Amino acid sequence: MAWISGRTLSPSSGELVFTIGPDAQLPAAQDWVQLWEVCPGIEPIPTGVVLEYTDLVNALAREQDGLTLRLESAVSLVCRPGVPRRVSREGRVPDPSKCQAYRRVVRIEFVSFEVTDNGESVVQTKGCAGVNCDTIAIYLRTRGTNPSRAAVSAALGGDMLRAICWRESTWRQFGANGKPLVNTNSNGTADWGLMQINQATPEQRWNWKANVNRGAALLAEKRTHANAYLSKHPPVTAEMLENETLQRYNGGTYYKWNESTSTWDVAPPNGYVAAIRQLMASKPWSRRVSSRARSMASAR
Numbered sequence: 001m002a003w004i005s006g007r008t009l010s011p012s013s014g015e016l017v018f019t020i021g022p023d024a025q026l027p028a029a030q031d032w033v034q035l036w037e038v039c040p041g042i043e044p045i046p047t048g049v050v051l052e053y054t055d056l057v058n059a060l061a062r063e064q065d066g067l068t069l070r071l072e073s074a075v076s077l078v079c080r081p082g083v084p085r086r087v088s089r090e091g092r093v094p095d096p097s098k099c100q101a102y103r104r105v106v107r108i109e110f111v112s113f114e115v116t117d118n119g120e121s122v123v124q125t126k127g128c129a130g131v132n133c134d135t136i137a138i139y140l141r142t143r144g145t146n147p148s149r150a151a152v153s154a155a156l157g158g159d160m161l162r163a164i165c166w167r168e169s170t171w172r173q174f175g176a177n178g179k180p181l182v183n184t185n186s187n188g189t190a191d192w193g194l195m196q197i198n199q200a201t202p203e204q205r206w207n208w209k210a211n212v213n214r215g216a217a218l219l220a221e222k223r224t225h226a227n228a229y230l231s232k233h234p235p236v237t238a239e240m241l242e243n244e245t246l247q248r249y250n251g252g253t254y255y256k257w258n259e260s261t262s263t264w265d266v267a268p269p270n271g272y273v274a275a276i277r278q279l280m281a282s283k284p285w286s287r288r289v290s291s292r293a294r295s296m297a298s299a300r
Helices: 149-156 159-169 202-206 208-230 238-250 272-282 291-299
Strands: 003-010 015-020 030-039 051-059 069-078 100-110 120-129 132-144 182-184 190-192 255-258 263-266
Touching (some): 015 030, 030 051, 051 100, 149 159, 149 208, 159 238, 159 272
Parallel strands (some): 003 132, 015 132
């Protein structure tokens, strides 16, 4: 009975790094080049033996969405015989001249931002010649590149969103390791990316534009809630509405209704609103940053 052995020809490191570009471009497709050798055991390779390959995508952290990757393969016969990597199941070293070697290329392409949280996954190929099989694997690392300040500024549009984003992440979607910027809260939830979106979707974690869009939508939702809250006891000034909106983005309320005086009392739970207003006035994002300062910020 024939036996089969597989190994990776390229990349020699055994892993592929897929990088999301600064303009939120999906990574370019890459090839996983395999070598499969089919050799006889005690008996010669049967005539018409069928080689079967199965590619499986497994996440190291959790199940990965099947639509995240597209796998396309092509197999070609290598003209020269391959050298067996190990002895046959029967304990004999096959004659290399009787082995058949096949070069197989699996093209791996990301088709969405539905990436595992930590960007680590593995693709396995199971190759079979009759009842004998072998399995090889390639590790995939997904990493992201932070957008330019100009791109972030344009996407944010106004100084209020710019200030919130600066306060939340200093305009970074990814940390120095290329993984999404994340902060875990005491209640077990997590905030992600430029706008520190709580319980963000995978796309909002890996696509900075989706993260900014969600932040802008969230701020609009908070403004609606703030207006409904303050309108219970009019009149409501523009400054009051803005303060209440900003506080609600961070959590809590800025004003408390005082029944005894029939007034809105300023009672913020923290200094978030004051910090945002200071940033709106100073606009630190408009300053030039040295390469050393950028390195220090990325390392945080």
